[in-house]
Amino acid sequence: MILRRAEISDMEGINKLLEQVCLVHHKGRPDLFKFGAKKYTDEQLAAIICDDSRPIFVAVNKENQVLGYAFCIFQQHKNDNILTDIRTLYIDDLCVDENIRGQHIGSSLYRHVLDFARESGCYNVTLNVWSCNESAMKFYQACGLKPQKVGMEVILDRESNTL
16 A cells, blocks of 8 residues: 555545545435535546645555545644644545455554644644544544544524523
């Protein structure tokens, strides 16, 4: 397995994994995620692949097939009133092909991201995970991540009044 920055030639494999992620989210929250939707157009994905502020890393096999990916975004709050000026690498999305999970591809990608963040002068690595995605939550906890903040919601309908 090779870990490297994504290239335009990886788009087909990345798109297949993006579809898997979308389906997981749709199954967990069909009220929020559309069935069969695509997170990025091909034009948007190509632009992200070329954007150094939004690196995508891929795990590929000898045949150069994409086994997994990690979409990342550099974040920094310069001159913010309350936040310190740290550089963060945010993992926007991490996925391993559902047919080959359990082979430590995800943890290898995650460690690669950590190494890249350290080399890039980042203070921390953050991500968000949907609470309906229990397997992802367990994976990230096994990698040593801890909750930083918790998003909460109430779904409103005409029948209920929570207060």
